[in-house]
Amino acid sequence: MAVFGYELLFRDSEIDRASFSDGDQATAEVILNTFMDIGLEQVVGQDLAFINFGRNLIMANYCESLPRERVVFELLENIEPDESLLKRLRQLKNAGYRIALDDFVCADPFYRLLETVQFVKLDVLANDQQTIERSVATLKKFPLQLIAEKVETREQLRLCQDLGFDYFQGYFFCRPQLVASRRLPVNRLSAIRLITKLNNPDIKMKELEEALSQDVSLSYKLLRYVNSAVCGLNHEVESIRHAVVLVGLERMRIWASLILFSGLDDKPRDVIVTGAVRARMCEKLAESLKMERPDRFFLVGLFSVLDAIFDRPLEEIVKTLPLAPEAADGLLRHEGQLGSVLRCSMAFERKDWREAQNSVPLNLETIAQIYQQAMTWSLRSLSAFSEARSA
Known part of the structure; x- marks a missing residue:
């Protein structure tokens, strides 16, 4: 197996869990630290950077300032798939940006998003095998790639491989690594x-x-x-x-x-x-x-x-x-x-x-x-x- 990309998350202290209540600000911190301080190459090398985006940031024109060949916009699971969002996602897709849908659930409103995304993540820890199999069967009908998320055991990995997932993410491969940056104060x-x-x-x-x-x-x-x-x-x-x-x-x-x-x-x-x-x-x-x-x-x-x-x-x-x-x-x-x-x-x-x-x-x-x-x-x-x- 080879590394395809990294999901970048914000942590405000040295603990292995998110502790930022403002999703937009957390995403901003990730982008600022990655692109303007530490450097993208130092964080992900030549691989893709998956970055969580809520509705506000996706709808803002600012998305186009990020390099399309290096980032994947990962839509949070609570995003509302209305017409204005779909129009914006089509615009980003046509501009060459890649989009991932996190924690997909088989529900009517979210099917509308599938035409605009290139990746779909399924939480294999939160769903039973029957639900995973049903979701995979549905998603295979669309021209997208599947990512098994929260793979923690060899058995889970084998199941996901057998079901036809394209990529795999979870503690079975590696625990999150903290990368810190230091601020320079301004007068x-x-x-x-x-x-x-x-x-x-x-x-x-x-x-x-x-x-x-x-x-x-x-x-x-x-x-x-x-x-x-x-x-x-x-x-x-x-x-x-x-x-x-x-x-x-x-x-x-x-x-x-x-x-x-x-x-x-x-x-x-x-x-x-x-x-x-x-x-x-x-x-x-x-x-x-x-x-x-x-x-x-x-x-x-x-x-x-x-x-x-x-x-x-x-x-x-x-x-x-x-x-x-x-x-x-x-x-x-x-x-x-x-x-x-x-x-x-x-x-x-x-x-x-x-x-x-x-x-x-x-x-x-x-x-x-x-x-x-x-x-x-x-x-x-x-x-x-x-x-x-x-x-």
């Missing part, structure tokens, strides 16, 4: 100053180089980002300037924002999500309203949680930053275009529909759609671009 103030510079339309390359060079952790994380499979840039980097040119200012802006948030181990996760959602929502509201330079609105939304990050009044923090007067007014007093958009975002966040609608000339349905898009973007971006948790 929050350095990240904030870099974000401010990136939102200046007149920024000079030399200023960016200086901002990055002043914090070794930022420089390190930028180079890790450039060389990651998530970024998709297959280049050797000659200098900080070269790295910035390769990434581009727009991706640099997102990257720096997420670096700031993803290192907040001493802050509630809500702070991270709130900042990212407000930033994106403000930007998209500005675009819908045809306002100039929507990136300015991203900055105001992002910086609206700085008081929670630093445990200091927002007014004190703003005084230390080179912000334009209209940005400062928007942040502190919710005045002007920047302030009204931020006010709308914060009102919708706390379910004050009247205030949200009174803040901007958009109907509530449009605002709600933008909020949902911002939530999806935040999840995708925090997962795909922030390597601070794994560096």
Whole structure:
């Protein structure tokens, strides 16, 4: 027998069981550690990486940033097989991605998924022989490969071989191996100053180089980002300037924002999500309203949680930053275009529909759609671009 692939799971301590209640965040940790810190080759060699995906991550466009020839999206057994999910899975399949269905059960709703997947896993420990035989007979009618999961004895292996399984997984072959990574902390103030510079339309390359060079952790994380499979840039980097040119200012802006948030181990996760959602929502509201330079609105939304990050009044923090007067007014007093958009975002966040609608000339349905898009973007971006948790 030869190794075909590895299933990658998140563990937050040295125990042989999962202990992460947030499935999406656990998947994000796996991806960040594998692709941006340890390295895919060091984890799985030349074999496939099977990674668990819940509905939110599958539906996010972020999936396409992962290398199709190296990963298998493993759908969790509790995923709801509705039309929107099926459409998304067909899209991924047509793009060349491979999909596995975990813990398959013979039930009508799940048959619809079989046309979109290449692998199906059956738990041979949880099912009796009759159930396994019936499931295999059904699945053999489809052009897919079967994986026997939780094979723990030689007898189970022989049974699965006789039934025609293609691949086998379980403690009989090997117990899970823990692979750890170490994080490099980021100076929050350095990240904030870099974000401010990136939102200046007149920024000079030399200023960016200086901002990055002043914090070794930022420089390190930028180079890790450039060389990651998530970024998709297959280049050797000659200098900080070269790295910035390769990434581009727009991706640099997102990257720096997420670096700031993803290192907040001493802050509630809500702070991270709130900042990212407000930033994106403000930007998209500005675009819908045809306002100039929507990136300015991203900055105001992002910086609206700085008081929670630093445990200091927002007014004190703003005084230390080179912000334009209209940005400062928007942040502190919710005045002007920047302030009204931020006010709308914060009102919708706390379910004050009247205030949200009174803040901007958009109907509530449009605002709600933008909020949902911002939530999806935040999840995708925090997962795909922030390597601070794994560096």
